Amino acid sequence: MDTQHLPYVVGEHLRYFPGGFFARLGRGFLTAYTRTHLTSPHATGFIAELDGKPVGYLVGVIDPVLHRRHLLRSHGLGLALRGLAALAVRPTVAARFVRTRLGRYIRKLLPGPGVVPDQAPGGDAGPDTGLGSALVRTRPVRGAVLSYVAVAEQARSLGIGGVLIERFTHFAVLAGCDRISLVTAAGAAGAGPYYEQRGWHSDGDTHTPDGTRFLLYSKNLPGPTLPRPRRSGS
DSSP: OOGGGHHHHHHHHHHHOTTSHHHHTOHHHHHHHHHHHHHOTTEEEEEEEETTEEEEEEEEESOHHHHHHHIIIIIHHHHHHHHHHHHHTOHHHHHHHHHHTHHHHHHHHSOOTTOOTTOOTTSOOOOEEEETTEEEEOOOOOEEEEEEEEEOGGGTTSSHHHHHHHHHHHHHHHTTOSEEEEEEESGGGSOHHHHHTTTOEEEEEEEOTTOOEEEEEEEEOOOOOOOOOOOOOO
């Protein structure tokens, strides 16, 4: 995915995920937010085309902690101004934001005591264990997040969604991720059975600040396959 695909991706997002909070802030904010996935080294996006026309997309995050840091440092002010402008002309959305999200956003933006500003990828770097003069650092679990995937109605049943997910999975494996997680709507509007049939594990459910119920799924990833070293003849 690159910037020329943004109009298509944002349009499809508004079509298939209209109830999301960022979608309610309008096309301008959603475009600016989606663009952060193209500028971040910790996120990515893919476009599926059929006969030269886009018919699906996927947006995902390889390292949520570092992507959020990139978003705040590089785009935080611009997104905040766009968000405030969008809320100013949407009083109903603004009232809901103050009631359900403002406190949580403030807690995320203000680091608490003891937070290390530049922690290792994946959040907590893990404990150090002293063995003589050596330090052994346990590797943290790195989890990618499949944020959004959608395929146009006329192109469904062609396996396009599966191809997009496989591409993102391959990308996450190469980046050293151990697992991928996602959320999908509960009930008939969600895709829970689709993921279960493809080996994803149910991790229960969660609720948005607005009270909407979502199902959690995850999938463990294998380590990257490295090329075998060539054996030199004697």
